[in-house]
């Protein structure tokens with residue numbers, strides 16, 4: 001039987017999903033809440049995220065990650081600097097037919113992500129603890145995503161060896177304008193998409209980029 005707190009979390013998530021215009025079935029919504037509750041529990045001991053209020057986590061973590069979904073294509077995804085699993089675990093929960101690899105150099109965070117993958121039964125997700133610069137290029141990804149990882153140019157540079165020739169980067173940013181001059185010459189920014197995330201006042205944008213020089 002859900003308690004009042006759980007009911008409020010469900011209501012906030014359900015409302016936000018409707019505002020985003022997404023279609024998410026009730027089992028998936030429950031899994032998102034289960035993930036959030038695991039995060040709340042582990043955060044008390046391991047300090048995984050500075051956002052501690054579960055209601056705030058709905059907007060800052062779940063809805064912020066969900067807002068990206070309509071702009072992504074199916075494929076092999078890598079979430080670089082995933083921290084406590086954002087946005088990678090949200091993608092894996094909502095898109096069970098996509099493969100999602102989550103990567104972080106902090107073993108405390110990847111330990112949590114591993115536990116969440118097991119407890120949530122996410123057969124399409126895997127986690128690795130490594131610095132992205134040290135990951136060998138034997139496996140390429142059709143999509144590489146990050147949130148709050150590093151400046152745009154650095155993100156593209158340090159993940160370039162893992163990107164498939166026809167793949168795309170997706171950087172979740174505030175206002176990216178100042179970072180655009182730092183984009184490497186062998187990468188092209190295709191689109192900057194402003195997002196409205198329910199419950200967040202701050203500007204949110206997606207920067208979509210691809211390998212290759214402009215106009216090639």
Ligand SMILES: C[S@@+](CC[C@H](N)C(=O)[O-])C[C@H]1O[C@@H](n2cnc3c(N)ncnc32)[C@H](O)[C@@H]1O
Pocket residue numbers: 080081082083084085086087103104105106109130131132133146147148149
């Ligand atoms: C600010 S946190 C963002 C976490 C998560 N993406 C989010 O939005 O909540 C940045 C994460 O990047 C990881 N990180 C920093 N440098 C890294 C590197 N070179 N390779 C892999 N992970 C790295 C850190 O350990 C940290 O967990």
